[in-house]
Amino acid sequence: VAFSDKQEALVNGAWEAFKADIPKYSVVFYTSILEKAPAAKNLFSFLANGVDPSNPKLTGHAEKLFGLVRDSAAQLKASGAVVADAALGAVHSQKAVTDAQFLVVKEAFVKTLKEAVGDKWSDELSGAVEVAYDELAAAIKKAY
């Protein structure tokens, strides 16, 4: 998938907006996931006591996922393809993560960035972050 300098810059800008308040946006992210998929609570041990923004595991996992999508955009711009760690594929295949679950996380991810970016949100930005997420998800699933 071809990815332009502009698209990469848009994804980087969204990442910076998320990083400006990771606890706040982590709450938006997990709350959105749990609304659509309450069973996700059982997948992540750090959600056992609810969505607690002072739990470093909770924010750390969110930061890692958002950072990987940003890396995905950089890879797309550099080479037009995303390669995921074998370990990343292994974790998700072991947990038998489904396409439906990838979609729930994607929707929560886009919603969170929309809130973080505020009035700088655009169709072009939405499209760029969606492509970066979808290509990363495809790279993870390749390992199944």
Ligand code: HEM
């Ligand atoms: C673990 C990233 C989608 C469920 C991980 C880890 C990473 C990661 C980096 C291992 C390291 C860590 O624990 O921080 C991603 C990315 C995704 C994605 C980039 C999308 C592009 C999903 C989806 C689900 C899921 C859709 C299902 C709801 C899990 C589970 C673990 C995990 C259950 C193991 C957690 C644990 O027990 O520590 N993911 N993930 N992931 N992921 Fe994902």
Ligand code: ISQ
């Ligand atoms: C999927 N994989 C790893 C970490 C995550 C954090 C929040 C939501 C989904 C995730």
